Amino acid sequence: MTSTILKVENLTKYFDLGTKWLQPSKYVHAVENVSFELLQSETLGIVGESGSGKSTLARLILGLIEPTGGKVIYKDKDITGWQKSTLNKVSREIQMVFQDPYASLNPRIKIGDAIAEPIIAHKIIKGQSEIRSEVERLLKIVGLQPEMYERYPHEFSGGQRQRVGIARALSLRPNVLICDEAVSALDVSVQAQVLNLFNHLKKQLNLTYIFIGHDLSVVKYISNRIMVMYLGEIMEMAPSKFLFENTLHPYTQALISAIPEITTKASKKRIILEGDIPSPVNPPSGCRFSTRCFKVQDICKEKHPELKEVMPNHYVRCHFIEGSQGRGE
Amino acid sequence: MENRRSFFKYFISNRLALAGLIGVAIIIILGLFAPAIIEQPKGYGPDILLPPSINYPFGTDNLGLNILAEVIWGARTSLYVSAIAVGVAIIIGVPAGLISGYKKGFIGSIIDSIIDIFLTLPVLPLMIVIAAVVGSSITNVAIVIGIFSWPSLARVTRNSTLKISEMQFIEAAKCLGIPQYSIIFKHILLNVMGPVLVNITLVMATAVLSESGLSFLGLGDPTTWSWGTILKKAWDAGAVIDTPNPWWWWFWPSVFIVFYVVSFNILGTGINEILNPKINKK
């Protein structure tokens, strides 16, 4: 049976906006009390608008940012806040593919050298020719030619650069790969290619993914389970199939209804959220979605709902789960 | 421009950079090969204050020495002083800027404040005081100038570093566990070289202006020929308002100073244009 490879417990991050004289400190509540388990070999998709905290969450797991509270447990070891700069074995095993193919590679370094650099830094392989063959092997795995070693990033297209980024992340032979909006900056046709590459690599190398995105249809394509975030909190979490067939949280319903469909049927009514996104500096008391929710009642503004498992493996944070079934009309 | 080959191509096609480079090259050749070009002026000769002629293209001074020779040997001194000054400035300034821009925090603000203070102080009077106290060997002067040039270099390095630190490939390097000194002195340094290079040309130019100024005021090395020293001798002898006026005595060293400084300045401007093609397009 699949075991839990990564566990996140009550992870919280507040960013200090800086204190001014004689004024109380202001904090951005980026991530609030997030807990979940990641199973070996699964792909967990995380979906949310910008400001939902998903990128911050990724960096908390990687140790690039220190959490304000909570724990990150990898293979039963507490790795909370382990600074990435320490060259240790555990920090290698969780890696990230970044969003911007134009900014995630150093423009002054050949791509082959960029892939080789972490191998050399962690002393995984020694000897120039061995390292070179390893880099060429990685280039082949991601669908590029070994001769491209000597080229610079600006000589490649966006999709190719993203492949280089993947090869670089794989150079340390990680177990968990976090893809932070890894295809969002690519053209749609290229997106499909890269997504297929991800699936292919997962099987070939036995990887576990956390796939972060804002486009539900993309996340749906690749994920086994999906987690929906809003203003730093998990609003709903379920296996992909169930999330779409039995959507429980109003926010998820709105997101799903917004997915464009090519159909000759009469267009379904789209749920349009009204109201403003509240500021993460002062999150509303009660439910954070209450300012825009189309099902909002008084209790939503007063009482903060907890994340509850209302069906096997299906978690929701809403006061009204018992009442609503299925998609929005 | 991303890699070395296309930088070279752009360089040749930019007229400013090319002109500056040619000017700089001329000075370097004159300075390096001075002993082979013309004999070092020493002692005194009989032909006092002669106007320019075939024998003496720049005329002679009040000791009968060939001013052309003085000026060429002056190029040697100026090159020497600029090189040392720039060397000192780079050794102190670039790491200071890199570290202060990357680490930010306490050390970063301290370095930044030091830079700020040095940039506001009236530097020439301070150099005068120090030069007066330590004595006027040419190397001392060069080191003093270098010590007052590093803040400007550090500032440029720091500003570029601040920008580059926020880029995603730096975050990626951290994620991959690349050690910090590698991040600072390889990844960031490779990307800040451009603006830093521009500032280095500026430092070369101002180093010569400072050295000439100090020499002119009497703090230079009296045993070496430097354009500032030549001007000082001319001034002391009243050459500027004398009748008849030996204008060639003070004119030619000054022209060479301007030539040196202008060459480095336009070289820097040219490099800047190459790096930022947007600046001169409307």
Next chain:
Amino acid sequence: MGSFLFRRMSKGLLTIIVSVTITFFILRLMPADPVSILIDPKMGPEVQAQMIKRFGLDKSLPEQYFMFLKGLIHGDLGLSFKNQQPVIDVLMQKLPWTLLLLFVVVILSLAIGIPIGVYAARKQGKFADKLINFLVTLGISVFVPFLAFGFLYIFAYFLKLFPTGGAYTPPPKQGIAYYIDVARHSVLPSLTLFCSNVASIVLYMRNSMIDVLGEDYIRTAYAKGLNEPLVIKHHALKNALIPTVTVTGLMMGTMVGGAVMTETIFAWPGVGRLIYDSVSAMDYPVLQGAFLILAVSVVFMNIITDLIIAWLDPRIKLGG
């Protein structure tokens, strides 16, 4: 605005403290014997012993530092080697002349440099702009003594239009005639300093104006139908001025350096000329005091430019 000014003043104070400390350490820690640097070797041994006591040269370094600071607050900068006059008196005599020169040059540079910079920005890429850029490059590369020599040669020697030096032709005249005489004498030195400074101002004004004119809110102004002079005057000028004024403040330090050489050549009786004379006479107390007084003046002028920026920039005026 309050916190901005507070921060700037603290920085100014810190700069002065650093200058003071540097001066202190230069003369105490240099390989040269501090006694010979502070006390005129020509004085008799009893006087020397007295001076040693007075400057505390026989005490420990921290104690000396505090005595130094105490002396500074009382305006005691030591005695000049040349004539045993208190340094502070000598400086106070000369300072107004230097400030006069600097003041005139700054006003002129701004008054002429800003419009030229704006003009160059408007004509970007055209011949006028290229010509101005060429002149600016020459201007920032110029060696001050060369400029001074050139003006002396042309105007004083050749054309005999202006005097060759001094602030006035002795004996000093009375009333209006005096001021006219000083004004005549100040033309060449001011012109020299002006030429070397106006170039930077034109450069910065042109560049910041080009940046501002490229902004979207300027395009909006044109789209609204405003004509060019109006757009520039109402929308662009104030914003483009801010970096220029900032850089003027920063230029004060280099301007003072240029003043040293200019005053030397034109025998203008200011602090710059005093420095030159003191170097030849090895009058270290005066040198030290001159640097300090110039540093303080520069800090002061910087605070003034900061005030102007605070007034110009609404983000600072309102935001603090």
